[in-house]
Amino acid sequence: MKEEPVELDAFKNMKIHYSGWNHSGKAEVENKIQYTGNDETIIDFIDSISYKIQPNKNLSNGDSITVKVVYTKDLYKLANVEFKSEQKKFKVHGLEENEREVITNTETVETEEGNEEKKTTQSYVYDGVEIPVSWNLTEEEKQQYIAYMKGIQNDTQMDESGVQENWMQGESEQVTKRKDADFFVKDYLDNAVSCYEDAFAYGNTSSQKFKIEPIIEKEQMIGYRCIFKEE
Known part of the structure; x- marks a missing residue:
């Protein structure tokens, strides 16, 4: 006599993460199907499951x-399971508005010939965070960078006079004596956010005070420098 199939709830623990801006967002699934048994066939089947989201581009709140x-149907039959439901609807929420302003900065620089000339650059400003246009970040990279900079602003220290530095x-409990280090975007497949993450992690895993500054070459941001404060 054939055993009754094991019922799986594919949506009980599911979380939907939204990224991007309102009207240009996307969604990702995070899920772990609950199964307390020890049937290896069912465990392997659960590990093989994936999810399809429709639609999943240019999403807006609401x-x-x-x-x-x-x-895979063959694995499904072999595991002798059934789903409580195979699809579920979700409402998009939490996407931020893409509110930005564009500012133009003009500075006087000295050329190789010793002459002075004016250099003009433009930057986007999102919620107080300035991002140079020349960085050419994707919308997702911009959001990640803004989140990092907001975190840095919250963690900045006050000196004895009460002025913000x-x-x-760094968070390490072991004393470190790290030297300044450069991280280049080209080493991260031109992903500026990943480059910044490693520069930040290098400083944050030390016991020293540090800051991250962009490396500019020929008016282009080519990487980040982790600088340690001399004690």
Whole structure:
């Protein structure tokens, strides 16, 4: 006599993460299907499951998306399981408005010939965070960079006079004596955010005070420098 199939709830613990801006967002699934048994076939089947989100581009707050369970039918039959539901609708929320202003900075620089000339650059400003146009970041990279900079602003220290400094304190309990280090975007497949993350992590895993500054070459941001404060 064939055993009754094991029922799986593919949506009980599911979390939907939204990224991007309102009207240009996207969604990602985070999920772990609950199964307390020890049947290796069922465990392997659960590990093979993926999800399809429709639609999943240019999302706006209030939009409805459908998440569908994707699986191999042969493994499904072999595991002798059934889903409580194979698809579920979710409402998009939490996407921020893409509110920005564009500022133009003009400075006088000295050329190789010793002459002075004016250099003009433009930057986007999102919620108080300035991002040079020349960085050419994607919308997702901009959001990640803004989140990092907001975190840095919250962690900045006050000196004895009450003036806010740009130095951050590393979290290591072991005393370190690290030297300044450069991290270049070209080593991260031109992903400026990943480059910044490693520069920040290098300083944050030390016991020293540090700050991160962009490396500019020929008017282009080519990387980040982790600078340690001399004690």
